[in-house]
Amino acid sequence: MSLIRxxxxxxxxxxxxxxxxxxxVAEAHLDRMAEVEPKVKAFLHVDRETTLEQAxxxxxxxxxxxxxxxxxxxxxxxxxxFTTRDMPTTAASKILQGWxxxxxxxxxxxxxxxxxxxxxxxxxxxxxxxxxxxNSAYQLTHNPWDLTRVPGGSSGGSSAAVAAYEAPLSTGTxxxxxxxxxxxxxxxVGMKPTYGGSSRYGLIAFASSLDTPGPFARxxxxxxxxxxxxxxxxxxxxxSIDAPVPSVVEAARNGDVAGMRIGVVREFAGGDGVQPxxxxxxxxxxxxxxxxxxxxxxxxxxSFASALPAYYLIAPSECSSNxxxxxxxxxxxxxxxxxxxxAEEVMALTRAAGFGPEVKRRIMLGTYALSSGYYxxxxxxxxxxxxxxxxxxxxxxxxxxxxxxxxxxxxxxxIGERADDPMAMYLADLYTIPSNLTGNAxxxxxxxxxxxxxxxVGLQIMAPVLxxxxxYRVGAAVEKALESRWGGPLLKEAxxx
Amino acid sequence: MSAIxxxxxxxxxxxxxxxxxxxxxxxxxxxxxxxxxxxxKVAEVAxxxxxxxxxxxxxxNVFRPDEVRQSLTPEQALSGAPxxxxxxxxxxxxxxxxx
Numbered sequence: 001m002s003l004i005r006x007x008x009x010x011x012x013x014x015x016x017x018x019x020x021x022x023x024x025v026a027e028a029h030l031d032r033m034a035e036v037e038p039k040v041k042a043f044l045h046v047d048r049e050t051t052l053e054q055a056x057x058x059x060x061x062x063x064x065x066x067x068x069x070x071x072x073x074x075x076x077x078x079x080x081x082f083t084t085r086d087m088p089t090t091a092a093s094k095i096l097q098g099w100x101x102x103x104x105x106x107x108x109x110x111x112x113x114x115x116x117x118x119x120x121x122x123x124x125x126x127x128x129x130x131x132x133x134x135n136s137a138y139q140l141t142h143n144p145w146d147l148t149r150v151p152g153g154s155s156g157g158s159s160a161a162v163a164a165y166e167a168p169l170s171t172g173t174x175x176x177x178x179x180x181x182x183x184x185x186x187x188x189v190g191m192k193p194t195y196g197g198s199s200r201y202g203l204i205a206f207a208s209s210l211d212t213p214g215p216f217a218r219x220x221x222x223x224x225x226x227x228x229x230x231x232x233x234x235x236x237x238x239x240s241i242d243a244p245v246p247s248v249v250e251a252a253r254n255g256d257v258a259g260m261r262i263g264v265v266r267e268f269a270g271g272d273g274v275q276p277x278x279x280x281x282x283x284x285x286x287x288x289x290x291x292x293x294x295x296x297x298x299x300x301x302x303s304f305a306s307a308l309p310a311y312y313l314i315a316p317s318e319c320s321s322n323x324x325x326x327x328x329x330x331x332x333x334x335x336x337x338x339x340x341x342x343a344e345e346v347m348a349l350t351r352a353a354g355f356g357p358e359v360k361r362r363i364m365l366g367t368y369a370l371s372s373g374y375y376x377x378x379x380x381x382x383x384x385x386x387x388x389x390x391x392x393x394x395x396x397x398x399x400x401x402x403x404x405x406x407x408x409x410x411x412x413x414x415i416g417e418r419a420d421d422p423m424a425m426y427l428a429d430l431y432t433i434p435s436n437l438t439g440n441a442x443x444x445x446x447x448x449x450x451x452x453x454x455x456x457v458g459l460q461i462m463a464p465v466l467x468x469x470x471x472y473r474v475g476a477a478v479e480k481a482l483e484s485r486w487g488g489p490l491l492k493e494a495x496x497x
Numbered sequence: 498m499s500a501i502x503x504x505x506x507x508x509x510x511x512x513x514x515x516x517x518x519x520x521x522x523x524x525x526x527x528x529x530x531x532x533x534x535x536x537x538k539v540a541e542v543a544x545x546x547x548x549x550x551x552x553x554x555x556x557x558n559v560f561r562p563d564e565v566r567q568s569l570t571p572e573q574a575l576s577g578a579p580x581x582x583x584x585x586x587x588x589x590x591x592x593x594x595x596x
Contacts, residue, residue, distance in 0.1 A: 012568065055553035084567065099577050100576065101528050101575065102569055102573035102577070103569070103574055143526070153594040168523075195553045195554060196553075196554055209551065209552045209553060210553075216500050235561060237557040238556075238558075239552075239554070239556060241554070271530065291558050303542055306538065306539055306541065306542045309535060309536040309537070309538045309539045310539050311537075312532065312536045313536050313539060320513065325506055325513075327514075328579060329578075329579070329586055329588050330577070330578055330586055331577030331578060331579075332577065332579070333579070334579035334580070337537050337579070337580070339589075341588060341589055342590055342591065342593075343590065343591045344514070344591075345589075346589045347514045348511075348514045348515060349516045350511075351514050351516075352515050352516040352517060355515070359529060360513075360515055360517070360521075361525060361529065361532070362526065362531075364506065364510060364515070364529060365529060365532060365533070367509050367513050368501070368505075368509055368529070368533070369536075370513075371509075377537075377540065378536070378537075380549060381539045381540060381542075381544065382536075382539050383543045383549030383550055383551060384542070384544035384547045384549050384550075385544060385550070386549070386550040387544070387547045387548055387550045388544055388547055389547060390550060390553075415555050419525055422523075422528055422531075423531060423532060423535055430502040436553075437553065437555050438551075438553050439553025440553075465553075465554065471562055480566045486508075
């Protein structure tokens with residue numbers, strides 16, 4: 001089997017055993033990228049030499065006897081919202097075109113320390129705002145299952161790169177579903193760790209109370225290995241949890257759900273707007289879990305439907321504040337500075353030229369929700385709804401160990417279909433948002449193809465704060481049972497590019 | 498009745514330091530109106546006596562020892578600046594002509 005089809009765990013073991021070098025593995029993936037990137041367009045920045053230099057350095061460290069982790073030498077695609085010293089960082093925005101950060105994000109630093117080799121920076125919706133990666137200022141990324149469809153978003157470059165075998169692993173960030181939704185619609189695994197479990201230092205901020213870095217992979221174990229590699233307390237992030245990382249790798253290897261209590265969220269298991277093929281695969285997954293010995297019960301969380309409007313008040317409010325830093329003074333774009341204009345005029349011209357439509361919409365929406373006279377009715381009320389949702393989760397987790405739902409209401413939609421209809425776009429995150437508002441862990445694993453369009457469907461498994469291991473445990477059980485039924489991973493059904 | 502008027506959107510754009518064109522203002526006024534109407538549904542949740550959550554997790558202030566540590570050099574700090582003069586950020590005038 002060629003190197004690009006191997007799992008990250010397999011590649012790490014081969015490199016550790018000296019069967020193949022990190023440089024050879026990197027080269028195989030760079031060749032694959034050269035072959036399929038014209039069709040997929042997952043990457044914003046690729047630099048063959050920098051990548052090969054990193055790989056050779058890892059080979060040298062291994063040869064010198066340095067103890068590195070299980071992913072040493074394994075290549076990874078890195079979302080272009082994490083700062084990287086040796087590569088540009090743009091957040092897919094014109095306002096940061098060509099910016100070279102003077103420091104590495106904590107996630108970047110930990111990838112390097114663990115010996116992962118960064119293949120390049122992946123495309124995203126500008127500042128991670130979107131569900132299709134169409135809001136990138138630079139390019140459209142295409143879903144490897146059907147090039148006319150979106151790869152999800154905001155981490156759509158990262159999901160497409162892994163689904164297209166350009167990389168065995170990638171990083172993402174999940175603010176309202178930006179890892180789980182793209183994973184679901186490209187047939188791969190994507191995990192949103194517990195908020196605070198992975199550091200936000202050097203992650204360009206969108207909504208600071210929600211932003212969470214997490215892993216993408218083609219299987220549950222690889223995702224767990226990656227999460228473990230970059231997680232853990234970081235003194236540089238004041239919201240970082242100072243507690244041991246949940247034992248996610250052990251859970252991913254275990255995959256025993258016998259006796260576990262699993263709750264189906266009634267409000268997310270049917271109703272308007274759910275594609276029949278998505279629902280059919282979800283219901284089969286529920287039966288599968290029962291057949292594996294789990295106790296499945298229905299749980300009602302009536303306020304989850306209000307998570308979407310609450311999120312679209314809270315996230316834009318935080319974004320309007322966070323993006324005020326792009327002021328054309330210290331870094332990034334500056335336009336209109338002709339010697340006659342004031343700083344304020346230059347600022348307004350620069351931001352108008354540098355931000356795309358969705359970012360402008362959200363900045364203005366957040367400014368509105370925070371303005372006096374509207375604050376109580378909008379932002380204040382949304383924060384109360386956040387508490388109500390947290391209480392419903394808490395009550396549910398008294399009865400069950402995990403909650404499940406489809407990850408998304410539909411499969412990947414066609415490029416352009418929702419591009420200028422913000423409300424339709426926002427619905428893609430209907431099922432993923434509650435876990436962001438409460439900081440809970442949640443994963444998406446593939447659970448089959450929808451009959452109508454033959455496109456992947458994701459199963460979402462949600463767990464309480466620091467219950468990340470439960471997501472992996474249930475995810476591994478589902479993966480193992482389905483892959484034995486399918487005779488291999490779901491991705492083998494994807495068309496060759 | 499619309500939730501937000503075009504004049505209000507123009508005001509928001511000013512507050513947000515976004516120099517929008519007339520066409521953009523028209524476009525965003527329509528879209529923001531639809532979005533605000535939709536997010537106003539948060540009012541349907543009965544939450545009078547519920548405390549607000551600004552964060553997912555309980556947070557307390559985090560402190561570190563007040564020790565001198567390495568920071569960015571002037572070169573690094575200025576490396577992405579649109580304009581630099583004498584080791585400083587060069588910015589457009591910030592005061593009116595009269596000042």
